[in-house]
Amino acid sequence: PGARGMWGGQAAKADEAMRPLMILQLKEGSSEVDIIRENLEAISGSLRASGADVVSIVSVMGAYRTGKSFLLDLLLRYLRRRIALQNAEEERQAALKAAAAADGGQVPEATMPAEEAREEPEAEVKPEGLPWTLGDDSAPRRAPPQWLLEGDATRISEGSKTDGKEGGFAWRPGKDKCTQGIWLWSKPFVFTDQAGKKIGVLLMDTQGAWDDTMTKAQSATIFGLTALLSSKLVYNIQNRIEEDKLENLDYITTFAQTVCSELPGNDAPFGHLEILVRDWANFEDGFSLQECLGQMREHQDDHLNPEKVPEDARPRVERLASTFRSINSFGLPHPGLKVTKPAYAGELSHIDGDFIHLLDVFVSSFFGGEFPRPSAPMGMEITVGSFQQVVMNFAEAFRENAAEMAIGLREAFVKVEMMTAKEDLLKRFRESLGRIAPESAVVEPAMLQREADKITASFKAEFENKLKPWRLKDSEEFAAIQEFSKTISEAASMRVYQNDQQVEGATMKLVASPVVGCGAYFLLVHQWIAACFLGVGMYFHAKKWSARNSVDMVDPSVFSGIWEDVQKWFAQRWKDFQAIKVALNRCNPSDAMETIMKASRQAGAMAVTAVQQMPAAPTGTSG
Numbered sequence: 150p151g152a153r154g155m156w157g158g159q160a161a162k163a164d165e166a167m168r169p170l171m172i173l174q175l176k177e178g179s180s181e182v183d184i185i186r187e188n189l190e191a192i193s194g195s196l197r198a199s200g201a202d203v204v205s206i207v208s209v210m211g212a213y214r215t216g217k218s219f220l221l222d223l224l225l226r227y228l229r230r231r232i233a234l235q236n237a238e239e240e241r242q243a244a245l246k247a248a249a250a251a252d253g254g255q256v257p258e259a260t261m262p263a264e265e266a267r268e269e270p271e272a273e274v275k276p277e278g279l280p281w282t283l284g285d286d287s288a289p290r291r292a293p294p295q296w297l298l299e300g301d302a303t304r305i306s307e308g309s310k311t312d313g314k315e316g317g318f319a320w321r322p323g324k325d326k327c328t329q330g331i332w333l334w335s336k337p338f339v340f341t342d343q344a345g346k347k348i349g350v351l352l353m354d355t356q357g358a359w360d361d362t363m364t365k366a367q368s369a370t371i372f373g374l375t376a377l378l379s380s381k382l383v384y385n386i387q388n389r390i391e392e393d394k395l396e397n398l399d400y401i402t403t404f405a406q407t408v409c410s411e412l413p414g415n416d417a418p419f420g421h422l423e424i425l426v427r428d429w430a431n432f433e434d435g436f437s438l439q440e441c442l443g444q445m446r447e448h449q450d451d452h453l454n455p456e457k458v459p460e461d462a463r464p465r466v467e468r469l470a471s472t473f474r475s476i477n478s479f480g481l482p483h484p485g486l487k488v489t490k491p492a493y494a495g496e497l498s499h500i501d502g503d504f505i506h507l508l509d510v511f512v513s514s515f516f517g518g519e520f521p522r523p524s525a526p527m528g529m530e531i532t533v534g535s536f537q538q539v540v541m542n543f544a545e546a547f548r549e550n551a552a553e554m555a556i557g558l559r560e561a562f563v564k565v566e567m568m569t570a571k572e573d574l575l576k577r578f579r580e581s582l583g584r585i586a587p588e589s590a591v592v593e594p595a596m597l598q599r600e601a602d603k604i605t606a607s608f609k610a611e612f613e614n615k616l617k618p619w620r621l622k623d624s625e626e627f628a629a630i631q632e633f634s635k636t637i638s639e640a641a642s643m644r645v646y647q648n649d650q651q652v653e654g655a656t657m658k659l660v661a662s663p664v665v666g667c668g669a670y671f672l673l674v675h676q677w678i679a680a681c682f683l684g685v686g687m688y689f690h691a692k693k694w695s696a697r698n699s700v701d702m703v704d705p706s707v708f709s710g711i712w713e714d715v716q717k718w719f720a721q722r723w724k725d726f727q728a729i730k731v732a733l734n735r736c737n738p739s740d741a742m743e744t745i746m747k748a749s750r751q752a753g754a755m756a757v758t759a760v761q762q763m764p765a766a767p768t769g770t771s772g
Contacts, residue, residue: 167336169318169354173374173544174330184544188333192351193537195336201349203523204337204531208353210375211385216427218318219495220385221354222307223297225318227512228338228350230296235340283441283482283503284434290502294509297497305495318354331355331374340521348521349533353379373401377543378531380420380524381515382473387427390452390478392462399465418527422473423515424449429480438510441480449478479511529569538568563621570615571633578608578637586644591651601641609634 170188196204207224209217281291300307307318318332337349355375376382386394426448432441453476455463470476487499497505523530531539542564585600586592612633616626695702697710 169332170335196533199339201339201347204536205348205350205380205521206378206524207381208375208379209383210355217385221318226299227296229299232338283436350521376419377526383423419473422476424478426480428483445478445480
């Protein structure tokens with residue numbers, strides 16, 4: 150009930166803004182592609198706004214008119230339901246913790262209510278308790294799973310062309326193709342894994358590949374980009390696994406094999422491959438679920454087991470096994486003749502009950518186990534920050550024709566891997582520098598300079614070592630090292646400069662300490678004067694925050710602002726105290742005099758500049 154309310158009302162309105170966006174279109178008559186940058190930027194912005202850390206792309210590809218977009222609209226419903234259950238459970242856990250904190254007790258061990266538990270398919274049991282079997286027309290029609298009823302409970306209307314809606318991936322019944330190019334869902338479904346990492350899941354739809362209206366290079370472009378970016382790829386095929394389908398699959402993955410041989414890392418370049426056989430006609434009436442699953446395992450074995458395929462097919466099978474992280478197959482029976490009619494508008498009542506049952510089993514297993522996992526071509530996770538650049542790099546690689554595709558792919562992998570390595574090293578460099586000299590601390594300048602030089606040299610050497618396996622051109626490698634060295638050197642120099650400024654300021658304060666001490670003693674003796682100074686200071690701070698927030702001086706936001714100023718004041722005094730300690734340890738008369746003279750020169754230079762910039766006085770003329 151909690152999850153249903155979340156998606157039935159407010160979430161349904163919020164979901165209206167979600168829609169598929171085309172990110173890539175093919176040029177007719179060539180293998181070139183155009184990236185639609187504004188749509189890619191919009192999706193990238195949604196990912197950043199979602200708070201996700203990494204990206205997981207789930208895609209469906211295959212020949213045209215095989216129900217890919219319709220399937221994606223079904224997957225949308227499942228993910229909406231699942232994310233609603235996750236959000237409801239997180240809210241329940243937060244409420245439990247809040248209640249326990251209010252009572253001063255411990256948080257009870259969390260137990261999810263039965264109605265909000267993850268809904269697994271009732272794979273083996275009918276409503277009356279008898280085992281499920283295929284083709285049993287004597288049994289009453291089973292109620293569809295709850296996730297299938299999300300949104301419009303009577304039909305799959307999200308992407309139906311008969312309605313002209315944009316609430317899902319566009320599909321239409323009949324023989325005419327619908328999807329052009331590559332489309333991504335505009336907003337991610339954000340799941341939290343067991344390690345606490347937030348993973349933004351995006352669904353991807355593709356133009357039908359391997360049909361007679363596109364060149365083989367264009368089909369390779371569609372499939373190559375889809376497979377490279379996907380953590381889970383559904384290869385949607387009709388009737389059965391056939392050799393030509395596997396040969397087409399092998400066509401593009403051969404290029405990835407070439408890339409793998411030249412790049413570091415042993416991970417498969419592609420994610421999980423799910424071969425979904427539509428309109429599988431070999432399930433026999435009376436089959437149990439286990440018999441259906443066993444038959445599909447045998448069918449996959451016949452075509453993808455190196456020990457069972459003909460000798461000339463063995464290299465292809467081995468290439469596919471090494472290219473994908475894992476491969477599985479699932480069969481769905483025909484959904485019913487009414488679904489194929491041109492007038493079909495997505496009515497759930499027209500879909501065969503056995504199809505719905507096995508669809509529920511498929512979706513639950515497909516999104517089960519370790520789902521979601523980040524998209525990670527070559528083991529390199531696609532982060533929210535690198536998402537847009539990764540897509541553009543791979544798209545650029547496919548601009549060339551098929552003969553040059555391997556070179557383009559290698560360059561794309563190297564660019565992305567180098568960018569990720571650089572980001573990781575820069576992050577670690579700043580962390581290392583922060584441990585030596587935190588922003589809230591002042592340290593001995595000579596020690597800081599020495600340590601900064603040491604870690605700068607260490608990270609530069611580490612970056613150089615990371616570049617070696619990629620065998621870049623000498624000019625490219627030199628430019629990459631120079632750019633990285635400049636970035637970390639500037640970061641180190643800035644921190645050293647800030648620290649030096651703090652120490653020099655502390656030295657000046659030490660020199661001026663007799664005057665400051667006399668003033669402090671005077672205020673301590675005359676407390677009423679100190680109170681007046683404090684009151685005046687509080688008044689001006691209150692006036693500042695009142696004007697900034699456009700509120701009265703007694704508004705709570707004004708007091709929050711004053712408290713913020715007080716915290717900053719104490720933080721700065723703490724830094725001053727540390728700086729003075731450093732200055733005392735290294736201070737001698739000559740250093741103090743040098744600091745005073747340096748400050749005097751700076752003040753003199755500022756005064757001269759100010760005088761030079763003053764307008765000249767008008768001169769009178771005698772007449």
